Each structure stands twice: as structure tokens, then as C-alpha cells.
Amino acid sequence: MYPKIKDFGDQALLLEWNNEISLSIHKEIMRYKHTIDSRFQSIVIETVPTYASLAIYLNKGANKEAFISELNSDLLLSEIIQKSQRIVHIPVCYDIEYGWDLPEMAHKLNIPIDEIISRHIDQEYPVYFLGFLPGFPYLGGLDSKIAFPRKATPRKQVDKGSVGIAGSQTGIYTMDSPGGWNIIGRSPLDFFDASQENPCLLVPGDLVKFYKISRKLYEEIYFQVKNQNYSLRMEVRDV
Amino acid sequence: MFSVLQTGIQTTYQDLGRLGFRNMGVPLSGVMDRQMAQFANTLLGNHLNATVIEFTLVGPILEALETVEVVIAGIGFLSSVGGVEVPLNEVVKIEKGNVLKIGTSSQTMRGYLAVKGGFDVIEVLGSSSYYKGLPIPEIEKGTTLKIKKIKNTQPNFHSFHTSLYKSSDLKVTKGPEFELLDERLKQELFNSFFNINPQSNRMATLFDNSVSKGLKEIITAPVQPGTVQLTPSGGLVVLMRDSQATGGYARILQLQPESFYLLSQKIPGTSIGFKLI
Structure with missing residues (x-):
């Protein structure tokens, strides 16, 4: 599965795979990303993965043609990158107080609110990439029964921790922001902290599993996080 | 040090941006017009990445709490x-206690x-550039604006092309979705003027104006400053320095670096055209 290589302005390249959201493409992209990040540090500033493409930003003066011919060689194919995977459990309070759009979704999808929640909780979601806001995880694998289009007019403010649905994706607002995702609940966790060595709670390659908490437990966890004595529920699985 | 008496508009700390995150x-963030900001730093013998203050249409009013050397880079700001x-x-020397007043410009945006030494601002993720959501202080x-102390600076007489800003042609290359445009749409795109809207930031x-038809949204994909x-x-929509790293609209063109600086200086109400190179 070789990607198509395109110029992306003066100092960048774009690798494009089949234009679809799939786990096999995601794995290929991450393999390319890790290989390029580790092997070409001297000429690559950074790489940005998305669902079906990888942007490669090059240093000024980098030899683009030589780099492209390296990308086209089989060198890259030998590397195996991910041996294990984190499954991160994210607590979410799905009360209407936080799940602003649940009533409308229930009405338009003709599915009871409780079933929307249980369908959201049932899946394990791969983190495809981070974008939109610092640390914002794009999660694929949403149950197609609860897929729901973005709001026609974005809200001026969505609160930090809000869990949303946009089309067949789900995601978490890592900070207060305007936004058009349908909000179904809120997590009390901190998903981005620039002062940490690893600022993002979730990274591409992780699996996310949501679990339902009460308003009371939301508050308890919220203050544990604030006082830095919350320990994240997660496990590591071989892949 | 300076004390801020008036902030001006959208006045923020910026350096060359936040690489690698x-x-x-x-987002990358960093100065919108790199040519102009680097010019100011080189005149003072600063590092190219020294933190400067970027202001928009109206500059700040500052009281010097010590004697300092500054460069006000811009066109038309009285x-x-x-x-x-x-x-x-x-290079302008300001004696302690004097007030620096930077007025408005009707010619360029920023x-x-x-x-000298650069502003002393904490770094977050390797940069002092302001971006909401990161703990870089607002002005x-x-x-109080603190200044870094440096010794033995070596001023450079770097050139500054004021003629760049007279043009209204933005040089572009094809973006990843360019080939999805039909011939008529391409004609329209390269043979129209587009008026800068005041909501730009x-x-x-x-x-203000659009073309006669659009393109469907794409699966979220990488974008960068200068992506049209x-x-x-x-x-x-032309993405600027604080743009997100990914987006869902078709990427039809990509600005050349100099045209990016030019666009960042265009005042709302003026117009530009795209020129494929």
C-alpha cells in the first residue's frame, strides 16, 4: 500500500492513501510517521497524520527530490512500530446537564437517550490523530446507528471535557472552544497540559473506552484531577 | 521594562512560532509577517527568533521604565x-520615563x-508566541513588559522590501484538491479580485465575495498557513499562522511564503488576486 506523494507548498510533502477512514490505513500512516520521525530527524521539522494522509514539513534547504526517492524505496517497509497498545478508560457524565444534544439526537434518530449512551459506551475507539484543538482526539469506530451530522451553526462555546459526535466520529473538547459537534456528555479529566512532558492524555495508537459516571462521581473525579491525585484507568494490551 | 498604558489592537507576543507540536x-503561531519582524530583530542585532510584539492597525502606548533601544517596523504607523x-x-533610543506612542496605519495591517535583547516571555512548548489555550501572558x-539582557550584539543590515506590499497578486501553487476544480471555476479563481473581509484574523x-460554486468537504486532512x-x-478561506493543523475543506491552492507576508498586511476593504506559478 504505497501512498501517493504530492507537493504541499514550498517546504512540505503530502503522502495520501485511499481516501477513507480505515484502521489498516491508519496503521500504515503511523508506521510511515514513526519511521520518518526517527530516520529523517535532520531534514524533517515535523509530521502530521490525519485519517488518510500524512503531511511532512521539511527544513529550509532540505533536498526534496532525494527525500522522495528514499520514501519510494523499500527501506520503510521493514519497520514494525507498535507492539502494544494502551486502552484508556475515560469517565463521562451523560446527564442532560452536560449532554446538551442528547434530547435532539434521540428525537431525530428515534433512539432512546439510554440506548444512545449504551451504544457510545460499547465501542473501543482508536485514536486516529490529534487536531482541531491542542490534544483533541479524533476517534473512529462510532456505532453507525448513532452517527449524527455536525450542527448547522456552531456553538459559540463548548466547555472543556465535552464529548461530541460529528458524523461517524466522536471526540473530546480539550479546552473551551467554539464548535459544531453534538455534545452528549462531559468528562472531568484534563486532556491537555502544556506544562507536562507529554502534554496530551491520549495519543494516536491508543484505544479509548468510555464509561458512564454519575454527576456526583463527576465532581469527585474533577477535584481529584484538580488536586493531582487522580490515577488514570488504563491497561496495556499486546497487538 | 515598559509599562503598558494602552494596548492597541490584537497586540501579542510573537516569535517565529511553535515547531514540532x-x-x-x-498551531504554529508566530509572527504573521516574518520578513518585517526579522528585519526589526536584525537591525538590533537580536536573534531572528527573539520575541517581538505584533500589533494590528493600532499600536500600543508604552512608558519606558528604563532606557531602551527599539525598532518599530511597519509602514505608515505614525x-x-x-x-x-x-x-x-x-533603531530608536527611548530614555527612561518617556512614552512611546505607536499610532494607526492606513496602509498595512500589522x-x-x-x-534590543528581545522581550522576556516564558516559553511554552518551545515558543513565546501567544496562542489562547496556552499559558503565554496576554498584553x-x-x-509590565520585561526585556532580556544581552551583551555584544551584532547588528545586521538586512534588507526590507517595502515594494512587496504594493502588489495585490498572491503567488500560489496547486493545492491537493486543485484538480477537482472545473475549467470555469479555475478561470473564475484566477480572473477575479477578492476583497479582504474585516472578520479576518x-x-x-x-x-467578502465568493466564487460561483464550491467543493464538497473532504475527510479531515493536514492544512498549513497559506493553504487556500x-x-x-x-x-x-486562507489559513494564517494560528490556523489548526488539520481541516475539512478542499485545499485548492497554497500561497508562496512572500505572498503570505503580503496577505498578512492587506487591510480589510482592499483586494487581492491569485496568480498560479
């Missing part, structure tokens, strides 16, 4: 120290204040 969804007019784009009335430049997007309703 776009895969975490953290500026004074202690009520006496001072030149732009030259100006820069550089100080507010009453804020450090995230995106928007236009076409929305489903035919609107054009």
Missing part, C-alpha cells in the same frame, strides 16, 4: 516618543515592536 493539534515623531524601521493595560483571512480552502458554498 502540530501533530498534537497545537509614532512618537515624548510627543516627538520618530522614524519607523530604524507592525512590530522589537527591543493588557498595566502589564490570525487564524484565517476571509473574503474552498468551502461547499464557494467561499474562500
